Amino acid sequence: DTAVSQTPKYLVTQMGNDKSIKCEQNLGHDTMYWYKQDSKKFLKIMFSYNNKELIINETVPNRFSPKSPDKAHLNLHINSLELGDSAVYFCASSQGPNYGYTFGSGTRLTVV
Amino acid sequence: GENVEQHPSTLSVQEGDSAVIKCTYSDSASNYFPWYKQELGKRPQLIIDIRSNVGEKKDQRIAVTLNKTAKHFSLHITETQPEDSAVYFCAASRTGANNLFFGTGTRLTVIP
Numbered sequence: 126d127t128a129v130s131q132t133p134k135y136l137v138t139q140m141g142n143d144k145s146i147k148c149e150q151n152l153g154h155d156t157m158y159w160y161k162q163d164s165k166k167f168l169k170i171m172f173s174y175n176n177k178e179l180i181i182n183e184t185v186p187n188r189f190s191p192k193s194p195d196k197a198h199l200n201l202h203i204n205s206l207e208l209g210d211s212a213v214y215f216c217a218s219s220q221g222p223n224y225g226y227t228f229g230s231g232t233r234l235t236v237v
Numbered sequence: 238g239e240n241v242e243q244h245p246s247t248l249s250v251q252e253g254d255s256a257v258i259k260c261t262y263s264d265s266a267s268n269y270f271p272w273y274k275q276e277l278g279k280r281p282q283l284i285i286d287i288r289s290n291v292g293e294k295k296d297q298r299i300a301v302t303l304n305k306t307a308k309h310f311s312l313h314i315t316e317t318q319p320e321d322s323a324v325y326f327c328a329a330s331r332t333g334a335n336n337l338f339f340g341t342g343t344r345l346t347v348i349p
Contacts (some may be wrong), residue, residue, distance in 0.1 A: 158336060166324055168281070168339040180335045215280065222334045223269045228280040 128152050131216050131229035138206055139237055146201045146232045148216030156221050157199040159191060162213040162231070171214075173222065174199050206236045239264040241329050243340030250317050251348050258343045260327035261309040267329040270303060270310045271337065275324045285312070317347045 129150045138144055150157065159171040172191045173180045179191060188204045203210060216229040240263040250256045262270075271286035287294045287301045287310065294301050298317075303310040314321055324344050328337040 166275075166342045166344075168326060168342075170336045170338075173336045175335070222336050223330050223332050225271050225283040225286055226273075226281075226337065228282070230280050 127230075129216060129218055129227050129229040131214075131232050133232060134230060135233050135235075137235045137237065140206055140208060142206050143202070143204045144206060144234070145203070146214055146216075146234075148199050148201070148229055150197055150216075150218040150227070152218055152227060154218040154220055154227075155196060156219050157193070157196075158217045158219075158226070159199065159201050160215045160217065162215060164212070168215070171201075172199075175222070203234075206234075208236050210234060211236045239267060239329055239331070239334070239338040241327060241338050241340045243327050243343055245343060246341065247344045247346075249346045249348060252317060252319060254317055256314045256317050256321070256345055256347075258312045258325055258327070258345070259309060260311070260329075260340050261307075262329040262338075263308070264329070264331060265308065266331040267308075268332060269330045269337075270301065271328050272299075272301060272312050273326040273328065273339075275326065275342075277323070281326060314345075317345075319347050319349050321345060322347045 156175040158173045161169045171185045190202045193199045213231045215231050217226040219226045243260045268289035273281035274284045275281040298315045300313045324342045327340040330337045
């Protein structure tokens, strides 16, 4: 029974397309996140969502939009995909920002 | 915001030797310091964490030390084994923060 599940695991798409990544957690956590991991393995925060409050990292292009229908789900929608969006995207959840994260298995996005 | 620096970026050790990875942080209010292990193609997984009210924590072959005055913390792995080979990330956070701030990662290779 996976604690944090992400779909799809792999996503290959053309430039200009719109795509979504889904994330669900069954841990009862109040806080969820999206991180981007680039080719150098650096983990960069994109969004955090804590008790219905969405915190947006201002360095993230507005082509990226998170949506949370309830506290167990935090999906990521990306418009007008660009080559530079190619990366692994990780969803995570925790009891709060000051607690350990449980990560999803990641979505490897390749834009061609 | 918090800035976490991690060294070295790569580390090779012989099986059975010890490995030490060091991190420094900038925000003196940070009080939570987790370490994550990411095996190739897998998700980051929490391996140990420490809060600022203690100076050291051990769990079998791994230990973390914290020096609040100097604002640095370290991961120590003793009797390394090939399965310890992975990328290790340190992170820091404080009460009231929106998310963890990750270091840039250390690729540890244990040579049999």
